Amino acid sequence: MLTEPLPSPRYAATPVPLGGRSSDGYWRRLVPVLAVLAAITRIPSFRHPLWNPDEGYLAVQARILAGGGALYDTVVDRKPPLLPWLYEASFALFGDDSLRPLKLLAVLAQLLTAVLLAATARDRWGDRAGRTTGVLYLLVSVGLNPEDAQAATFEIFMLPFTAAAVWCAGRGRWTGAGLAVAGAFLMKQTGGAVLAPVLWLLWRSAARPWPYRAQLLRVALALTLPVLGAALLTDPSGFLFWTVTGSGAYAEFTGSELHVLFRALANTALLCAACAGLIAPVVRVLRVARTGAADLWLWLAASVAAVLLGFHFFGHYYLQLLPPLTLLAAGALQVLPRDRLASALLTSAGACGLFLLWGMLAPRPELAHAQLVAAEVRHRTGPQERVLMWGMHPETYWLADRTPASRYLTAGLLTNYSGGRDGPHVGEKHAMAGVWPVFLTELRERPPVLIVDDSRGKPYAPEELPTLRRLLAGRYEPLPDPVDGAVLYVRSPGGSADPGDPADPEDSEDPGDPGR
Template structure:
């Protein structure tokens, strides 16, 4: 009589079960991540942020230095990511970074699924991953589908929580640093991570070390003084609530309402559980609160800011559904699927008039200039440089940094005196040393028009004449080949 085969050790069985679980779930999440990002490939460009990053990447590839020859208020990771993608696949298309955005969303969903599975079981893991991806498109397509800062920040914030949940403090700190180096508000995830760390001195030390080292390395890899100024100390005017209060408030309420519609399947379970029981997820509530604070910071309320709220909302909804009857989970998934379909249709069908304007303007500029010419687009659409394939005449790619119009501010605090400190002297020097062949006034009646800016008005009068218009944008060509007689004060 043959002896019964020995059962495999428990650790082997657990490992096999985990492997089988992810073999089933990963393909589902991958297909869903690809499906929800289909609209992002439907247009050459979705937002000025994508355009800004594309122009930065081209300048960096030509030997430029971040915070010196090209500047932005953002940390360096995403510009470097664009630069790397362009180096490998060319800079004529954003398709490579769009693929990276799909992978970023997939990684975020996987990390959330792993967090939920560890806390509430296999079903919760599937629910969290699927709900996150369904809701991730629930904003204006310009905000949800662009390969912008927030999309690449979310995997870092999810990784920080995943590592903290497993008491891997050095790795959690590095993930917090990664989120901050994508966008400053990503550092908000440090609050729930600290909550999970508690008062463990060794844990706090490892967490602090893990967070500090990547930030210091990034500062040293760029210009440390410039890094500090452009990412931390130089944005006081941008973060002010003064000016355009009603305009900004309406934008905030509108984007809040849009995201609430996208979360129609998630919010009812959370609200119901709040009334009848506690979810036991204090760190997730703190994560949501910290993310909401990050959305409020700066008082601009752009739609893409709200992406930071979606991971903790998805996990809180998953926690709530573990308490409620099973049919509530089915309802949440069906409702979220329907809302997702609506937002995907919006992304595929909605017209993008500003993109069409930028494309016409870029075509006109490319026709009037040579590939080696430097041009200056005076407006808020840096993507036009990329579309026209022309080199910017200034390190400042939009009029916002020079007028405080950044953030859609259209009130009285727009003008030269509200610019980022030190920008106008540098701007005057750039244009005096290497005058642009063509200046394009794309203000179209907005508060940063040259007629309201003495320095730019004098520059145009000194050596430029109107040579054409495109959709309200005015093109100014140089009067003579000799240097423009423009004196730096």
């Protein structure tokens, strides 16, 4: 029976440079292996133009920003600005008609995450643990629905920052740790969860109160200054509203509880299947030995809390769990017999192969639908004409190469619909504060030549929204033939009815609200 703790972390006393020892070429041997593995595990990502609506949303945002738009003003989202800026930079360098450069950057992001996790494990438990961690992370990184694991979206680019934060904190590099936490937060708000293990490591490393206060100040400044800078580069009030204060209804638990519960269970089961080779050694060592890895458990717990936040349980949320889980597994495998390492690697490799096969063979009906609608939109509109896609597929704008008629790229921001949440908590009165007056002003000042109702029976359909229903009835008429279920509306000859204010007084909030 195992009774000894895991080997104590040794990085504080004998840190190993990330560049490796010049005499052993550790990194020269490991990094190419990890690079090949990162490329293999991301092959399915290149199969489709895009994998999910988040990629489409980012692509449309980037085009608007490149055309002189302003984030949190002429285009809005609930996310921080770092990834939209990255998409914009990629489009400026390589053109905006393909996401392949972003997919390549996602490969590099996964490689960097694996290298940083390997460096953290090597500092703690030695060379073999470093190799184990890097390989295991990449093998399990694809262990979700391909539209979650293969998309070049927020979590993929957030993970290198979270891994860097823990690595820097383990080395006592507190400014670097704070900057990494800021980068994670600016990629996606839940990335800030990595601050918990950083503060734990800071507290554990402090020998006297004064150095502790100085180190804490360095972390605080390194974290807050980039966030404040991002707010100033956009719009401070808009940044605060769209990334923090404006999403209360989105984070509510009520609405389609059974649907959300099923999604949570399904994605948890998928992740457990992918991580079967990791979970077994972690549970084994946790049951019979002290782990000596409180910061990693805290990191995992904070990441679990981040997944739970908002009660949506989308698959890509679960990617945040993989770095701490991989490190815990690598630490556990240092205590267990060596044959357990081979078993963990083989199990993880087998699961990885199955998920890659899924990614290569799975059909993408929603992408096919968006492509059909986009082709029809291109046929019926000119390049300079604005259109409104009323639905949850902003990628249609990008596929059709048409400019949105509104800063709100999905119906979700105007109705609180998201991922199957329906019932009494979807509608105009559940929208983000102040958005409907702005939306109506946009449609009055620059009416779209074409409106596509892509609700297809969802609870945000125009017949459920009095204001939008009046707008369509007064100014537009439907074309006789829907496109794969989507109804196209063109302007009525002589149509002049004004939609007026939102039907529910709760929607007519202060027009100066940051929702503008």
